[in-house]
Amino acid sequence: MTxxxxxxxxxxxxxxxxISVALLLVLSIPTMPFWAPSGQIRMIVELSCLIAIAQMWNxxxxxxxxxxxxxxxxxxxxGYSLFALSAYGGMNPFLAVPLAVILPTxxxxxxxxxxxxxxxxxxxxxxxxxxxxxxxxTGNLSVVNAGSGMTLRAMGQFTAHQREIGLTILCALLLxxxxxxxxxxxxxxxxxxxxxxxxxxxxxxxxxxxxxxxxFGIFVVAAMGTGLAGxxxxxAQLRISPGSGFDPYWSSICIxxxxxxxxxxxxxxIVGALLYFFATRxxxxxxxxxxxxxxxxxxxxxxxxxxxLWGLFSRFRDWPWFPVGHKLQYPR
Amino acid sequence: xxWVDAVIQGLLLGGLYAQYAIGMSLMFxxxxxxxxxxxxxxxxLALIGISLAAAFGLGPGFIMVILIxxxxxxxxxxxxxxxxxxxxNDPLPSLIATFGLSLALQNLMLTIWQADTRSLxxxxxxxxxxxxxxxxxxxxxxxxLAVAALLTWGMHVVLKTTRFxxxxxxxxADRDAATLSGIDTKVVYAKATxxxxxxxxxxxxxxxxxxxxxxxxxxxQLIYAFEAVIIGGMGSIWGAFAGGLILGVAQxxxxxxxxxxxxxxxxxxxxxxxxxxxxxxxxxR
Numbered sequence: 337m338t339x340x341x342x343x344x345x346x347x348x349x350x351x352x353x354x355i356s357v358a359l360l361l362v363l364s365i366p367t368m369p370f371w372a373p374s375g376q377i378r379m380i381v382e383l384s385c386l387i388a389i390a391q392m393w394n395x396x397x398x399x400x401x402x403x404x405x406x407x408x409x410x411x412x413x414x415g416y417s418l419f420a421l422s423a424y425g426g427m428n429p430f431l432a433v434p435l436a437v438i439l440p441t442x443x444x445x446x447x448x449x450x451x452x453x454x455x456x457x458x459x460x461x462x463x464x465x466x467x468x469x470x471x472x473x474t475g476n477l478s479v480v481n482a483g484s485g486m487t488l489r490a491m492g493q494f495t496a497h498q499r500e501i502g503l504t505i506l507c508a509l510l511l512x513x514x515x516x517x518x519x520x521x522x523x524x525x526x527x528x529x530x531x532x533x534x535x536x537x538x539x540x541x542x543x544x545x546x547x548x549x550x551x552f553g554i555f556v557v558a559a560m561g562t563g564l565a566g567x568x569x570x571x572a573q574l575r576i577s578p579g580s581g582f583d584p585y586w587s588s589i590c591i592x593x594x595x596x597x598x599x600x601x602x603x604x605x606i607v608g609a610l611l612y613f614f615a616t617r618x619x620x621x622x623x624x625x626x627x628x629x630x631x632x633x634x635x636x637x638x639x640x641x642x643x644x645l646w647g648l649f650s651r652f653r654d655w656p657w658f659p660v661g662h663k664l665q666y667p668r
Numbered sequence: 669x670x671w672v673d674a675v676i677q678g679l680l681l682g683g684l685y686a687q688y689a690i691g692m693s694l695m696f697x698x699x700x701x702x703x704x705x706x707x708x709x710x711x712x713l714a715l716i717g718i719s720l721a722a723a724f725g726l727g728p729g730f731i732m733v734i735l736i737x738x739x740x741x742x743x744x745x746x747x748x749x750x751x752x753x754x755x756x757n758d759p760l761p762s763l764i765a766t767f768g769l770s771l772a773l774q775n776l777m778l779t780i781w782q783a784d785t786r787s788l789x790x791x792x793x794x795x796x797x798x799x800x801x802x803x804x805x806x807x808x809x810x811x812x813l814a815v816a817a818l819l820t821w822g823m824h825v826v827l828k829t830t831r832f833x834x835x836x837x838x839x840x841a842d843r844d845a846a847t848l849s850g851i852d853t854k855v856v857y858a859k860a861t862x863x864x865x866x867x868x869x870x871x872x873x874x875x876x877x878x879x880x881x882x883x884x885x886x887x888x889q890l891i892y893a894f895e896a897v898i899i900g901g902m903g904s905i906w907g908a909f910a911g912g913l914i915l916g917v918a919q920x921x922x923x924x925x926x927x928x929x930x931x932x933x934x935x936x937x938x939x940x941x942x943x944x945x946x947x948x949x950x951x952x953r
Binding site: 397401403405450451453454455456457458460461462464465466468469472473475476584588591592595599624625627628630631632633634635636637638639642 | 776
């Protein structure tokens with residue numbers, strides 16, 4: 337047998353099925369306003385935002401090795417950008433959504449340059465301080481109505497049906513950009529460097545990966561994706577306030593979803609987001625007791641199963657949804 | 669005079685932050701671990717203290733005598749049960765685990781004690797004050813600052829002169845070499861965390877006597893402790909003390925400028941130090 341006989345694959349049957357189904361599902365989201373009740377559309381909008389935000393946190397922590405407990409900084413910044421662009425720029429809110437990533441990007445770059453001086457775990461708390469700074473500054477700025485927050489009045493010009501069409505299109509695009517974009521990036525040369533960094537930053541650096549620059553890039557990209565999701569989420573809410581937009585609870589959600597789903601794997605945040613979303617629908621009314629369970633579950637996963645549910649599943653069945661590696665197949 | 673008063677009040681407030689910071693500095697210095705539930709443990713101990721005081725009519729001094737061993741026990745358990753399994757080069761597992769613990773603790777406290785703010789009745793001590801060069805200074809805040817200085821000095825002496833301190837410094841410098849020299853690092857770590865949380869028992873009583881506590885306050889206290897450590901310089905016990913005082917002064921002076929800006933000015937001073945002197949003001953480097 338020569339090396340020529342060995343076939344190199346990326347895709348497997350499971351990945352072809354999963355990617356087709358995922359694309360079909362995402363493309364069907366914009367058709368929902370024509371057949372689904374508004375309640376379901378609201379749920380899909382929320383779920384899409386959760387998946388996007390969690391996937392960005394996964395990119396940051398799982399591949400970049402930067403644990404952030406302050407992603408709410410960019411959720412709030414994205415949301416507030418949209419509201420301000422609509423209120424002061426007089427822009428159509430749907431068209432303003434892509435522009436809402438500018439502020440998170442501009443904030444992320446200097447934030448990273450400041451925070452990179454902090455060592456490992458201190459970096460995480462540093463991100464939290466930044467998010468608090470953004471929250472307090474927003475709460476003191478009268479331009480954005482200080483502590484009382486803003487309302488997206490411009491949405492009044494659209495009918496409920498038009499709003500749903502706009503939101504569902506945005507959600508489909510959000511998923512394509514965050515999940516699809518991460519998938520494509522991980523399959524590129526950049527992805528190889530990222531995966532090497534995930535496995536061992538020091539040896540990645542020795543192979544010529546510029547770890548510092550990669551981390552900077554990831555931090556900014558994650559802020560953009562998170563900001564985009566924040567803008568869409570608060571567009572659906574029609575209201576934003578410093579307390580909600582910069583709520584540290586957003587970080588709890590990210591951490592729970594990614595850790596339980598499976599960190600450092602593209603499938604993890606999707607599995608985790610679905611789990612969190614349906615668990616909250618089922619048990620959310622238990623309030624604080626439900627949150628205790630979420631916290632303990634995160635603790636248990638960190639202690640006993642750092643690979644998360646998807647990692648556990650992968651041990652039994654090698655059925656990847658989004659293959660980023662290669663498979664060798666010997667001829668029969 | 670208004671500003672002199674603000675600075676003095678700030679120093680006194682900083683005494684409390686310095687108390688939170690000692691334990692964090694110790695744990696990070698020895699294990700490179702940050703316990704995200706650090707602030708929640710202060711709140712938990714304070715609420716236990718308040719409930720004990722209400723149930724048995726105990727004074728703050730008694731409460732402190734009870735909370736110190738309770739804190740040490742919690743710290744020992746935390747290290748043995750959770751953190752010892754996660755110490756390593758990768759900061760992720762310990763961060764995530766303590767984050768989960770923080771979420772669970774906060775909500776557990778919310779179920780037990782509800783969201784009310786509570787405080788500990790310090791009796792006449794709470795309102796006594798002395799006049800220092802024309803500025804009224806509360807006896808209790810002065811005591812808090814003195815205890816913070818005493819704890820920092822004590823920690824310094826323990827690290828420098830005792831067998832336990834040597835073992836701590838050895839484990840911090842090189843875990844494997846310390847193990848080779850016959851130090852059981854897991855036991856050393858457990859003792860370090862026990863000391864860190866026991867000090868939080870002291871801080872909890874002062875926090876509850878000086879202001880109020882509610883189950884959601886932990887996050888802010890974690891952040892203040894962290895800022896104090898970074899402002900002062902990582903790994904320096906006296907640095908954490910100085911950082912706490914600077915943070916306190918920044919917050920009080922800030923809130924005199926505009927009540928909405930106090931905490932924000934504290935954060936900004938932290939960011940400035942990070943930008944200009946990331947090794948901290950007390951670091952020799």
